[in-house]
Structures are given as C-alpha cells and as structure tokens.
Amino acid sequence: MSQVEVRHLDGVPVARPRTDIDAANARLVRDELARCLGDAERLVLDLSETSYVDSAGIDMLFRLNELLHERRAALVLVIPQSSQLTRLAQIVALPSAMAIHETVEQALGASQHTGA
Amino acid sequence: MGQAQDSAPDSVLAPDPARRLDNVREITDSALGYMSLEDLLSELLDRIRKGLEADTAAVLLLDEERGVLVARAARGLEEEVRQGVQVPLARGFAGRVAAEMRPIVIEDLSHADVVNPILRQKGIRSMLGVPLHVEGRVIGVMHVGTLHRRLFGEEDISVLQLAADRAALAIDNARLAEQRSVTEVMQRTLLPDALPEVPGLRFSAKYLPAGSGVRIGGDWYDVLQLDNGHLALVIGDVVGRGVLAASVMAEIRTALRAYLTEGHEPGQAMSLLNDLLVSMGRHRSATAALIELDLDNEELEAVSAGHLPVLLITPDGRADYLEQLQGMPLGISAGQEYASQAYSFPVGSALLLYTDGLIERRDESIEEGLGRLREAAEQPEATTGELADHVYRALLDEASLEDDIALLATVSVPLEDTLRLTLPASPSVLGTLRRTLGRWLSNHGVGSEDSFGITLAASEAAGNAIEHAYGAREASFTVVCERDDTGVQIVVQDTGSWREHRPYGRGRGLGIMRALVDGVELESTEQGTTVTLNKHVPRSAG
Numbered sequence: 001m002s003q004v005e006v007r008h009l010d011g012v013p014v015a016r017p018r019t020d021i022d023a024a025n026a027r028l029v030r031d032e033l034a035r036c037l038g039d040a041e042r043l044v045l046d047l048s049e050t051s052y053v054d055s056a057g058i059d060m061l062f063r064l065n066e067l068l069h070e071r072r073a074a075l076v077l078v079i080p081q082s083s084q085l086t087r088l089a090q091i092v093a094l095p096s097a098m099a100i101h102e103t104v105e106q107a108l109g110a111s112q113h114t115g116a
Numbered sequence: 117m118g119q120a121q122d123s124a125p126d127s128v129l130a131p132d133p134a135r136r137l138d139n140v141r142e143i144t145d146s147a148l149g150y151m152s153l154e155d156l157l158s159e160l161l162d163r164i165r166k167g168l169e170a171d172t173a174a175v176l177l178l179d180e181e182r183g184v185l186v187a188r189a190a191r192g193l194e195e196e197v198r199q200g201v202q203v204p205l206a207r208g209f210a211g212r213v214a215a216e217m218r219p220i221v222i223e224d225l226s227h228a229d230v231v232n233p234i235l236r237q238k239g240i241r242s243m244l245g246v247p248l249h250v251e252g253r254v255i256g257v258m259h260v261g262t263l264h265r266r267l268f269g270e271e272d273i274s275v276l277q278l279a280a281d282r283a284a285l286a287i288d289n290a291r292l293a294e295q296r297s298v299t300e301v302m303q304r305t306l307l308p309d310a311l312p313e314v315p316g317l318r319f320s321a322k323y324l325p326a327g328s329g330v331r332i333g334g335d336w337y338d339v340l341q342l343d344n345g346h347l348a349l350v351i352g353d354v355v356g357r358g359v360l361a362a363s364v365m366a367e368i369r370t371a372l373r374a375y376l377t378e379g380h381e382p383g384q385a386m387s388l389l390n391d392l393l394v395s396m397g398r399h400r401s402a403t404a405a406l407i408e409l410d411l412d413n414e415e416l417e418a419v420s421a422g423h424l425p426v427l428l429i430t431p432d433g434r435a436d437y438l439e440q441l442q443g444m445p446l447g448i449s450a451g452q453e454y455a456s457q458a459y460s461f462p463v464g465s466a467l468l469l470y471t472d473g474l475i476e477r478r479d480e481s482i483e484e485g486l487g488r489l490r491e492a493a494e495q496p497e498a499t500t501g502e503l504a505d506h507v508y509r510a511l512l513d514e515a516s517l518e519d520d521i522a523l524l525a526t527v528s529v530p531l532e533d534t535l536r537l538t539l540p541a542s543p544s545v546l547g548t549l550r551r552t553l554g555r556w557l558s559n560h561g562v563g564s565e566d567s568f569g570i571t572l573a574a575s576e577a578a579g580n581a582i583e584h585a586y587g588a589r590e591a592s593f594t595v596v597c598e599r600d601d602t603g604v605q606i607v608v609q610d611t612g613s614w615r616e617h618r619p620y621g622r623g624r625g626l627g628i629m630r631a632l633v634d635g636v637e638l639e640s641t642e643q644g645t646t647v648t649l650n651k652h653v654p655r656s657a658g
Binding site: 018019020022023024051052054055056058059084087088091092 | 550579
C-alpha cells in the first residue's frame with residue numbers, strides 16, 4: 001500500500017502520510033513524495049493528522065527539501081500549532097530550512113504569490 | 117494357471133459346508149482390520165481366489181464424477197491395475213454389476229458383452245461379480261474369474277459378497293480417514309500459529325473439529341495487526357464440509373487478510389471479498405464477522421456478513437450481542453455493501469466471536485443457544501481467565517461435537533505499572549511500540565504533551581537498538597517502563613555490539629531525546645547498549 005495519499009489542489013500536489021513517518025517507512029515516503037512532484041513548484045506535505053515523525057523521518061524531510069531545491073521546487077509543511085510536532089520542528093530547526101503553515105489552505109495561498 | 121484348470125472339475129462345484137465356513141472365517145478375520153488398505157485388498161483377493169478356487173480376482177472402484185469403474189487391486193490379472201483399466205458404468209460385465217447393484221454370473225464369456233480386453237486376452241471363461249456398497253451406494257465391484265468353464269452358485273455368491281462387504285467397509289473407512297486427515301492438516305496450517313501478544317489485550321481461541329466423519333472443515337478465525345495500529349479479529353464459517361470447505365476457507369482467509377493489510381476499511385474489505393468470491397464461482401459461500409479494534413481510542417468497528425452476532429461484554433460484566441446491520445452472507449450476490457457499526461471498547465471490556473457449532477443444539481432454537489452463551493459470558497469468572505475456554509466448558513460439557521466450533525475471544529485488561537516489552541529488532545515494531553507506550557502513559561495519568569516527548573524519545577532509543585542489531589538474525593531488544601510518584605523511567609536495552617566507527621544516535625536522534633526528556637543516560641558494554649530515559653511527571657498533576 002502506498003505510504004501517502006496525494007491529491008492535487010490548484011495543480012499543487014498535497015500529500016498526507018497514512019501513518020507515522022519513522023525508520024520503518026521514511027525511505028518509501030521520500031520516494032513517493034519525490035515522484036508526485038511532477039512539474040509543480042511546490043509540494044505540500046500535510047502533517048496535521050500525523051502523530052509522530054522520528055529522527056529518520058526528520059532526516060528524510062531535510063533530504064527531500066534539498067532534492068526539491070535541486071529541481072527548483074520547494075517543500076512546504078502543514079503542522080497546526082496544536083500538534084505536538086510543532087515542538088519537534090523547533091527542536092530540530094525545521095523552520096530554518098522550509099516553510100511551515102497552519103493549514104493546507106494557508107500553504108496553498110502562500111504558493112500563489114508565484115503565479116500573479 | 118494351467119494347474120487350476122487341471123485340478124478343478126469341469127462342472128458345477130458342489131457346495132461344501134466346511135469349506136464355506138473356512139472361507140467366511142478367512143474373510144471376516146479381524147487381523148485384516150490392522151492392515152493398510154492396499155495390503156488388505158491384496159490379502160482379501162488372495163483368500164477369495166483360493167477359497168473360491170478362481171484364477172483371477174479383482175476390485176474395481178467407482179469414480180463417481182466420470183461414471184467409470186477403475187481397477188484398483190487384482191490377483192491373477194495384475195495388468196488390469198497397471199494399465200488402469202476403466203469400465204463405463206452399465207456397460208460390460210463389471211459396469212452392469214455396479215449399475216444393477218446385484219451379483220451377475222457369466223458362465224461363458226465368449227458369448228457375453230465384455231469391455232475389459234484383458235479378460236479375453238487372459239482366456240477367462242466364467243465370471244462372478246458382486247457390487248461393493250456402502251450405505252446403499254455402490255462404490256465398486258469385486259469379481260472372480262476362472263479359465264475353465266464353471267457355473268458359480270449361490271454359495272459362491274454369498275462368500276464373494278461377504279468379501280466385497282469387508283472390502284467396501286475398509287475402503288470407505290480409509291477414504292474417510294484420508295479426507296479427515298487432509299482436512300485436519302489444512303485446518304491446522306491455516307489457523308494462526310499463535311495469537312498476537314498485545315499489551316492490554318488477553319486473547320484466547322479454540323478450534324474444535326466435529327466429532328465424527330468428514331463434517332469438519334469450514335470454520336476459521338484470524339487475528340491480524342494492521343499498519344494503522346488497529347487489530348482485526350475475524351471469524352467465519354464456510355458452507356459445506358470436508359476438504360473442499362477447508363480449501364475455500366483458505367482462500368477466503370487469505371483474501372480478507374490481503375484486503376485488510378492493504379488498508380481497506382472493514383466494510384469495504386468485506387465488500388471486496390464478497391465480489392471476489394462471487395467472481396470465483398460456485399462453492400464459495402460463507403458467513404463471517406469482522407471487528408477492527410482501536411485500542412488507542414477504546415473503540416471498535418463491527419461488520420457482519422450473515423454471521424451470528426458478536427458478543428460484547430462491558431466492564432460491568434454485562435454481555436450483549438452487537439446489534440449489527442446484517443450484511444448478506446459472502447459469495448452469493450455481487451455488489452453487496454457491508455455497513456460497519458462503531459461501539460466503545462473501554463478497558464475491562466471483552467469480545468467473543470464464535471461459530472454456530474457453539475450454540476446450536478438439536479431440538480433447541482437459536483435464541484435459546486444465544487441465551488445460554490450470554491449467561492455463560494456473564495458469569496463473573498468468564499473474563500478473569502481465558503474467555504474462550506470458559507465459554508467452551510460452560511456450553512459443551514456433555515454435548516457431542518456435531519459441527520465444527522471456532523471461538524475467538526479477547527479481553528481488554530489494564531496495563532500494569534511496569535510495562536515490559538521484548539520486541540524483534542525491526543523498524544516495523546516502532547509504530548507498535550509508540551502506540552503501546554502511549555496507552556500505558558495515558559493509563560498512568562501522563563498528559564499528552566509529556567506523553568509525546570517520552571514516547572518519541574523512547575522510539576528514538578529503540579531505533580538505535582534496532583540499528584545496533586543490524587545484520588543479526590532474530591535479534592531482539594527490551595523496553596521496560598516504570599512509573600512512580602515523581603516520574604516515568606524507560607530503559608531500552610539491546611544486545612548488539614557497539615560500533616565504534618559510528619557515533620551513538622547517528623544523526624539527530626540523541627539531540628531529540630535530550631530535548632524531550634529530563635535525563636538520558638547511555639551505557640555501552642560489550643554485551644550491548646542500555647539507554648535510560650527519565651521524565652519528571654508528578655502523579656496527580658492533572
């Protein structure tokens with residue numbers, strides 16, 4: 001079974017992991033996410049329903065971010081303020097490397113500046 | 117062969133009472149019962165050939181599906197078996213014996229309708245054949261033949277029929293035993309080897325094959341752990357008995373496993389299974405009940421495909437049948453929808469899934485059976501031990517097993533103050549570890565923020581333990597969690613060798629642990645690495 005559910009909103013792939021991201025599936029998640037980018041300039045990874053991301057998952061996010069940069073695209077995360085993952089993101093300094101938004105809508109809105 | 121022709125008179129044999137008695141004794145000899153079917157048939161044919169002074173003796177068995185008699189054992193006509201002689205029913209000599217279900221005597225073969233070419237090639241002149249029957253059905257033919265012309269008489273017929281009856285009994289027993297053992301082997305391979313060990317759940321299960329004959333085969337139960345951390349409990353009953361039912365059960369069980377593992381919701385999985393079975397053709401109908409258990413949220417989802425209602429025991433000891441929306445039995449018509457219903461499943465609850473053999477009795481309505489089961493489940497001791505055992509003993513003391521019985525039960529029990537887990541060193545256990553820890557922490561009054569930090573730190577320590585064991589076969593590691601008034605301590609211990617060239621907590625793991633809990637201690641020896649995590653969480657803080 002695929003690790004992430006992907007839908008496209010305004011041409012932007014919005015991916016949501018089906019389970020936690022950890023050492024068991026980080027590599028699979030990265031591969032699936034990298035594949036679903038297509039021609040888009042952004043990939044939204046919606047972590048609002050995700051309970052845990054472990055260090056293997058965090059490493060994966062940094063590497064995926066670099067990979068997307070090489071393809072002139074950006075990784076955008078959705079982590080609501082109420083999520084425990086917000087704390088983890090701070091600990092590993094995720095915001096220094098990628099944009100983090102409260103909701104998918106905000107993540108998509110932020111992407112529109114590239115259009116107009 | 118020539119000898120027999122010389123020594124035997126050319127006319128009708130005079131009945132000899134003493135010889136007849138000898139023959140009967142030889143044929144009913146109880147020692148025959150200890151032989152294999154092969155040996156028994158050979159021995160019986162030898163004795164009958166000698167007793168009736170015949171040159172040949174043979175047994176042909178009926179292949180019901182193809183409507184032919186196939187040579188199974190022969191004396192004096194061994195080619196018959198080697199060449200796999202087949203005689204169509206109602207044709208030829210043996211075919212007529214079987215079709216007419218009566219002894220037939222042929223005095224002169226040269227004027228008779230004979231299918232089997234070997235009889236003529238061998239120069240058989242006269243024959244006597246009798247049917248082999250079991251419970252009024254013909255299962256084959258036994259015949260004897262002579263090279264010289266002879267008219268078999270009443271005495272000969274009765275002796276041969278006696279031998280035929282003895283053979284029929286042995287063949288029928290052997291067939292039953294064979295079918296039974298095939299079915300039993302299938303059942304045993306198909307039922308789970310072991311029930312999963314899930315902290316906070318106590319599983320018990322039973323499978324009892326029917327007491328007699330080949331009625332066993334169609335019942336099964338299954339438990340599987342899903343990727344989303346839920347557990348799927350399945351019970352089912354395939355229509356039919358014997359090897360066919362057991363093989364259909366295997367198909368159904370595997371297909372349902374596949375759909376559930378793929379991540380389908382219970383109702384959807386049942387619907388896909390139903391469509392699959394319908395598309396595969398006849399002989400594939402079954403009833404089944406499926407429960408998906410979510411321990412984190414203390415709830416369950418239930419789906420039924422025409423199965424008897426699952427029994428839910430609440431923490432106060434009351435037992436109630438789940439009022440499920442009944443879906444159609446599986447494999448009857450495509451496109452069925454199976455609606456699932458949600459129930460709460462707090463700690464102290466129990467579930468019992470069963471098949472009809474448990475409650476159905478002759479001269480009793482299903483309602484009475486359901487009532488007896490509910491009473492048994494409401495006894496105070498029901499959920500303190502193995503629920504499946506208790507229910508089985510309560511309901512089946514004297515009853516003979518007329519049908520298979522499958523029983524699957526689980527009791528939700530509080531997690532102990534000290535949680536000890538031994539886990540295989542595979543990353544796939546990390547999710548289970550976090551969910552188990554999450555439940556244990558929640559049971560011990562640790563709030564969600566602290567719980568997140570402790571759980572993730574422990575998961576990081578476990579990830580390292582798994583990495584240390586990399587390459588080792590069947591390695592495992594342990595996690596021991598303790599709670600006291602001031603806080604929580606978690607010790608993760610592996611037996612992997614320390615890799616000097618690789619710093620502990622490769623990457624960000626150690627940093628994450630240190631940020632999330634108050635104390636992280638590492639101790640590495642040649643025997644392995646121990647990580648001790650401490651978090652200050654005063655009791656009754658909430």
